[in-house]
Amino acid sequence: xxxxxxxxxxxxxxxxxxxxxxxxxAEPLASFDTAAGFQQHRDWEATLNKGRWGMVTWPEDLGGxxxxxxxxxxxxxxxxxxxxxxxxxxxxxxxxxxxxxEYGTDAQKAEILPKMATGEEVWAQGWSxxxxxxxxxxxxxxADLSEDGSHYVINGQKTWSTRxxxxxxxxxxxxxxxxxxxxxxxTFILVPLNLEGITVRPIPQLDGxxxxxxxxxxxxxxPVERRLGGEGEGxxxxxxxxxxxxxxxxxxxxxxxxxxxxxxxxxRDNRESADRDPAIRDRVLRAYMDAxxxxxxxxxxxxxxMAGGKIGAESSTNKIFWSELDRNMHATAMSILGARAExxxxxxxxxxVGTWLDxxxxxxxxxxxxxxxxxxxxxxxxxxxxxxxx
Amino acid sequence: MDxxxxxxxxxxxxxxxDFLVNxxxxxxxxxxxxxxxxxxxxxxxxxxxLGLTGMTVPEECGGLGLSSVDFILLxxxxxxxxxPEPLLENVLVAVxxxxxxxxxxxxxxxxxxxxxxxxxxxxxxxxxxxxxDADAADLLLLQYGEELHAVPTTETSxxxxxxxxxxxxxxxxxxxxxxxxCVASGESAAGLIEMMVNRGALAAAAQAxxxxxxxxxxxxxxxxxxxxxxxxxxxxxxxxxxMADIAVRLDYARAPVYRAAxxxxxxxxxxxxxxxxxxxxxxxxxxxxxxHTIQVxxxxxxxxxxxxxxFMKKAWALNSAWGDAGLHKQRVGDAIFGDARSIGAGGTxx
Numbered sequence: 001x002x003x004x005x006x007x008x009x010x011x012x013x014x015x016x017x018x019x020x021x022x023x024x025x026a027e028p029l030a031s032f033d034t035a036a037g038f039q040q041h042r043d044w045e046a047t048l049n050k051g052r053w054g055m056v057t058w059p060e061d062l063g064g065x066x067x068x069x070x071x072x073x074x075x076x077x078x079x080x081x082x083x084x085x086x087x088x089x090x091x092x093x094x095x096x097x098x099x100x101x102e103y104g105t106d107a108q109k110a111e112i113l114p115k116m117a118t119g120e121e122v123w124a125q126g127w128s129x130x131x132x133x134x135x136x137x138x139x140x141x142x143a144d145l146s147e148d149g150s151h152y153v154i155n156g157q158k159t160w161s162t163r164x165x166x167x168x169x170x171x172x173x174x175x176x177x178x179x180x181x182x183x184x185x186x187t188f189i190l191v192p193l194n195l196e197g198i199t200v201r202p203i204p205q206l207d208g209x210x211x212x213x214x215x216x217x218x219x220x221x222x223p224v225e226r227r228l229g230g231e232g233e234g235x236x237x238x239x240x241x242x243x244x245x246x247x248x249x250x251x252x253x254x255x256x257x258x259x260x261x262x263x264x265x266x267x268r269d270n271r272e273s274a275d276r277d278p279a280i281r282d283r284v285l286r287a288y289m290d291a292x293x294x295x296x297x298x299x300x301x302x303x304x305x306m307a308g309g310k311i312g313a314e315s316s317t318n319k320i321f322w323s324e325l326d327r328n329m330h331a332t333a334m335s336i337l338g339a340r341a342e343x344x345x346x347x348x349x350x351x352x353v354g355t356w357l358d359x360x361x362x363x364x365x366x367x368x369x370x371x372x373x374x375x376x377x378x379x380x381x382x383x384x385x386x387x388x389x390x
Numbered sequence: 391m392d393x394x395x396x397x398x399x400x401x402x403x404x405x406x407x408d409f410l411v412n413x414x415x416x417x418x419x420x421x422x423x424x425x426x427x428x429x430x431x432x433x434x435x436x437x438x439x440l441g442l443t444g445m446t447v448p449e450e451c452g453g454l455g456l457s458s459v460d461f462i463l464l465x466x467x468x469x470x471x472x473x474p475e476p477l478l479e480n481v482l483v484a485v486x487x488x489x490x491x492x493x494x495x496x497x498x499x500x501x502x503x504x505x506x507x508x509x510x511x512x513x514x515x516x517x518x519x520x521x522x523d524a525d526a527a528d529l530l531l532l533q534y535g536e537e538l539h540a541v542p543t544t545e546t547s548x549x550x551x552x553x554x555x556x557x558x559x560x561x562x563x564x565x566x567x568x569x570x571x572c573v574a575s576g577e578s579a580a581g582l583i584e585m586m587v588n589r590g591a592l593a594a595a596a597q598a599x600x601x602x603x604x605x606x607x608x609x610x611x612x613x614x615x616x617x618x619x620x621x622x623x624x625x626x627x628x629x630x631x632x633m634a635d636i637a638v639r640l641d642y643a644r645a646p647v648y649r650a651a652x653x654x655x656x657x658x659x660x661x662x663x664x665x666x667x668x669x670x671x672x673x674x675x676x677x678x679x680x681x682h683t684i685q686v687x688x689x690x691x692x693x694x695x696x697x698x699x700x701f702m703k704k705a706w707a708l709n710s711a712w713g714d715a716g717l718h719k720q721r722v723g724d725a726i727f728g729d730a731r732s733i734g735a736g737g738t739x740x
Contacts, residue, residue, distance in 0.1 A: 001392060001393060001394065001395060001396075001459055001648070001652060002391065002392045003391065003393065003649065003652050003739055004391065004739065004740065005391050005739065006391065009391060013736070070391050074736075076735075077735040077736035078735075078736065080735045081734065081735045081736055253735075254735035254736070255735075257733070257734050257735045257737075257738070258734055258735050260733065260734070261733050261734030261735070264726055264727065264733060267727070268727060281723065282719065285719055285722055285723055285726070288722070288726050288733060289646075289667050289670065289671060289722065290642070290671075292646070292667060292733075292738060293642045293643065293645065293646050293667075293671055294642065295738045296393075296645035296646055296648075296649050296738065297641065297642050297644070297645040299391070299393045299645070299738075299739075300393040300394075300644070300645040300648070302393075303391070303392050303393035303394045304393075304394055307392075307394050314641060317637060317638045317641040317642070320634075320638045321638055321641070321642050374627075374631070376634075377627075377630060377631045377634035377635070378627065378630060378631075378634075380633075380634040380637050380638070381624075381630030381631070381633050381634045381637075382630070384637060385606065385610050385633055385634070385637060386610060386614075387610055387613065387614065387624040387625070387629075387630055387633060388614050388621075388622045388624050388625040389625060390621065390625045
């Protein structure tokens with residue numbers, strides 16, 4: 001055990017910090033769930049990529065820096081500290097990117113990854129269907145191989161597809177074997193969203209903005225080269241993607257530590273009114289400790305993975321821990337803000353409310369998406385603790 | 391930056407776990423409850439022969455000269471079996487305190503004997519007023535206001551305070567401080583006493599991790615066997631989710647305990663904050679484990695006969711031993727409410 005950074009790691013941190021200080025926009029960008037904000041975020045991805053800071057864990061020949069997990073954590077810490085924009089293409093760079101590197105053909109990698117890196121192509125995901133939510137193996141959307149084997153014909157519907165309103169591409173699972181049941185006979189396919197026969201219908205989220213969408217497929221022809229992995233192996237490929245999602249790459253501790261830092265500051269700024277509720281000090285303390293525990297545990301997991309370990313069911317404890325932490329922190333902030341908590345940021349008397357309300361709304365989604373926390377608890381009980389399945 | 395334990399540390403943990411699981415069975419713990427001393431002298435000798443009593447004693451005094459980081463996984467295993475013998479109080483608290491006091495005469499007299507398993511030292515501070523195993527100790531390290539004293543047990547009067555956990559043997563110590571027994575005063579005593587609390591709380595936190603794991607293991611085994619409505623009760627989602635909740639809290643309590651061991655071993659100025667954080671989250675995990683595992687045991691959990699209560703009661707006791715939640719929350723609060731700029735992303739490691 002050695003809980004100090006090496007001088008190389010410290011130098012790397014300085015390098016990240018200096019670049020961000022020179023490039024992070026002074027004014028926050030508009031929400032990427034608006035047309036203008038989406039374009040601003042796409043431009044930011046291009047800026048990041050020019051500095052080679054877009055995908056630090058990607059190999060150097062793909063525009064990355066080949067960073068290990070500790071360097072990635074350092075990068076994220078600086079990124080969140082600097083208040084840099086959210087990543088509009090996170091479905092692409094953190095989920096599909098690593099999956100492509102593992103399962104993609106050379107041609108697929110050459111075609112897709114560079115455009116993903118520059119933000120030229122932003123990716124949406126297509127997992128859920130009206131009848132397949134927590135029960136993802138109930139997918140019914142069909143992809144039928146043409147007789148000459150050159151393309152698939154897709155029919156069906158995806159829903160809750162994040163970023164799909166303005167995205168260029170979508171990845172998802174489709175049933176290629178009509179006789180198949182459950183997780184067999186599914187195939188992972190990469191679908192350009194401008195193809196004929198696709199209709200995208202925006203769905204406003206809790207904040208009123210169209211952060212996700214329904215996607216309808218009506219005889220959509222997709223070249224067979226857009227299949228990722230083998231036919232009928234979609235489940236296996238998707239599990240790798242879901243593993244990245246629940247695992248390390250998306251929920252970097254820095255995000256929650258910065259929320260905890262802002263919460264401590266909010267408590268200090270409103271101490272007199274906050275202390276009338278004796279629970280608040282405790283909840284703020286807990287926010288600090290849990291964010292810190294999350295960071296420490298992530299460094300421990302990263303160290304273990306770098307030493308050759310594998311990620312297992314702990315990705316399920318991870319999902320529960322960060323999503324409940326995030327909701328609790330924002331709930332505490334709402335309590336501290338009192339009567340001002342419900343005011344929208346542009347309300348005339350909304351002084352000092354910051355972005356807490358937006359964060360509070362968003363925190364409602366954490367325990368639901370990427371596998372509900374109830375599903376995660378089942379996974380923990382059965383796969384980690386070895387409790388009996390029915 | 392490397393948050394892993396070495397191969398040697400993990401192997402040692404494994405061999406100590408095997409030894410303890412074999413030697414410290416629930417049956418033998420119950421036998422101690424019925425004995426006068428409440429302790430197993432033969433086991434203490436075995437612990438000494440394995441080098442455990444001397445792990446933190448310097449090599450020139452017959453020990454192994456290891457740190458709290460080296461011992462933290464073993465402390466966890468002591469919790470797993472609810473070891474009644476005061477190994478951690480000696481190895482993780484008393485010995486490092488003697489080393490910190492740096493009184494050559496005191497060290498020469500006691501450290502070799504502790505390493506050999508021939509002497510024991512017990513510790514009493516205001517934050518942990520009931521002195522564990524004082525009756526079996528040869529020397530007591532006692533806080534007296536702003537002074538620290540080293541007092542032979544023979545010069546004290548002990549009054550036993552029975553605990554809900556029959557394995558714990560707690561004593562009120564009545565004694566007269568003197569200039570002879572005083573080993574530190576003023577600022578140096580305050581520093582020593584703060585570190586004693588840190589070391590004791592760290593030992594409690596590590597044990598809490600082991601206790602939580604043991605309660606999980608017992609409850610998983612029980613709910614996999616016990617049938618109702620024609621199936622194991624462990625297949626019901628309500629039971630699974632109780633157990634999963636413990637696993638989540640326990641998974642995220644370990645790293646804070648290991649970090650606290652590092653901070654104590656390296657004398658970092660964040661040691662008190664880090665230990666208090668570790669103690670709070672580890673004891674909360676064990677407390678939740680107690681609450682949910684007695685529930686899934688049903689009426690069996692409420693009996694004297696089922697072993698669960700051996701571990702549950704120790705977890706309850708450790709909650710408030712070596713500083714209750716109030717003390718530890720105060721210390722974390724002092725560290726973070728002073729200056730919010732010192733926390734946040736990138737501030738975890740010095």
